[in-house]
Amino acid sequence: xxxxxxxxxxxxxxxxxxxxxxxxxxxxxxxxxxxxxxxxxxxxxxxxxxxxxxxxxxxxxxxxxxxxxxxxxxxxxxxxxxxxxxxxxxxxxxxxxxxxxxxxxxxxxxxxxxxxxxxxxxxxxxxxxxxxxxxxxxxxxxxxxxxxxxxxxxxxxxxxxxxxxxxxxxxxxxxxxxxxxxxxxxxxxxxxxxxxxxxxxxxxxxxxxxxxxxxxxxxxxxxxxxxxxxxxxxxxxxxxxxxxxxxxxxxxxxxxxxxxxxxxxxxxxxxxxxxxxxxxxxxxxxxxxxxxxxxxxxxxxxxxxxxxxxxxxxxxxxxxxxxxxxxxxxxxxxxxxxxxxxxxxxxxxxxxxxxxxxxxxxxx
Numbered sequence: 001x002x003x004x005x006x007x008x009x010x011x012x013x014x015x016x017x018x019x020x021x022x023x024x025x026x027x028x029x030x031x032x033x034x035x036x037x038x039x040x041x042x043x044x045x046x047x048x049x050x051x052x053x054x055x056x057x058x059x060x061x062x063x064x065x066x067x068x069x070x071x072x073x074x075x076x077x078x079x080x081x082x083x084x085x086x087x088x089x090x091x092x093x094x095x096x097x098x099x100x101x102x103x104x105x106x107x108x109x110x111x112x113x114x115x116x117x118x119x120x121x122x123x124x125x126x127x128x129x130x131x132x133x134x135x136x137x138x139x140x141x142x143x144x145x146x147x148x149x150x151x152x153x154x155x156x157x158x159x160x161x162x163x164x165x166x167x168x169x170x171x172x173x174x175x176x177x178x179x180x181x182x183x184x185x186x187x188x189x190x191x192x193x194x195x196x197x198x199x200x201x202x203x204x205x206x207x208x209x210x211x212x213x214x215x216x217x218x219x220x221x222x223x224x225x226x227x228x229x230x231x232x233x234x235x236x237x238x239x240x241x242x243x244x245x246x247x248x249x250x251x252x253x254x255x256x257x258x259x260x261x262x263x264x265x266x267x268x269x270x271x272x273x274x275x276x277x278x279x280x281x282x283x284x285x286x287x288x289x290x291x292x293x294x295x296x297x298x299x300x301x302x303x304x305x306x307x308x309x310x311x312x313x314x315x316x317x318x319x320x321x322x323x324x325x326x327x328x329x330x331x332x333x334x335x336x337x338x339x340x341x342x343x344x345x346x347x348x349x350x351x352x353x354x355x356x357x358x359x360x361x362x363x364x
Contacts (some may be wrong), residue, residue: 032052034104037055047096048099048102053103098133114142119149121180124150127150128187131150131195131197134146161305168180183194206305211245237348239348244302248301252290281325312331
């Protein structure tokens with residue numbers, strides 16, 4: 001990532017009866033102090049867009065070697081111009097090419113420590129800005145904390161994903177607007193590419209593949225995030241979405257033909273309570289799953305992890321007459337979900353493909 005050096009900017013100031021105003025000499029626009037980040041004993045003024053922050057060089061330099069070098073370079077190359085100011089209230093001015101709100105969130109995190117929220121859409125606005133700037137200015141400790149926080153919503157483990165989904169479903173039940181708890185996975189993918197955070201990609205691609213194409217490619221006027229993927233990531237999405245859909249068909253077929261079912265039916269005296277009844281149950285469950293997910297395309301029809309979990313619960317061990325077969329179905333579904341989770345990076349071409357029989361959805 002290329003890093004831009006601070007620009008030398010001269011500022012005009014004039015005092016009115018009310019307060020001192022600071023004006024950009026090139027545009028004539030008034031610049032605004034960020035009052036909660038304007039310290040009277042600050043030693044440097046950072047400008048982002050039309051917002052000014054008076055902060056402490058020592059605080060920024062302590063956390064960031066990039067800021068330390070920036071201040072050193074700016075100090076050695078500054079050449080005041082007669083009749084114009086390159087200082088504000090005695091402090092040198094550093095022009096940063098960042099969004100003012102992102103810089104404000106970064107500075108608050110450096111002074112007060114990060115205070116992240118629920119990984120919702122508003123929280124993502126804050127955390128993503130902190131992650132961008134902590135990456136840009138090489139603030140490693142803050143970058144690690146931001147990534148760790150985002151990884152709660154975009155986890156690298158199946159257990160973490162299940163926890164994330166539980167929170168998302170709870171949020172949907174508690175809200176009537178049909179809104180989502182988490183931000184657009186497109187925004188997460190683009191952020192991961194921008195800051196080199198590959199661990200966020202697999203869960204974000206998987207989340208996005210569950211959306212219908214009309215939602216993926218329609219532009220939302222109210223969205224503050226880029227609404228499109230790069231061409232390469234769009235291709236990855238389409239390939240992975242097709243594999244995810246085919247995996248659901250394979251899962252449903254495997255439920256009725258898996259070796260563990262035939263094994264239990266052949267050994268009714270030691271395992272299966274009623275071979276004929278279980279055979280009939282599995283046949284009915286196969287027809288039910290086929291109708292629900294493949295024909296009616298009900299909830300979860302694009303979500304193989306969800307489908308596998310539901311299939312494993314169709315013959316509940318708590319109420320089934322044949323608990324061994326019910327428990328075996330649950331165990332099979334759990335194994336299939338683990339295999340699928342390991343395969344997700346390959347579905348979206350995020351890793352090199354290395355065929356392994358143990359990772360095949362039909363392997364048992």
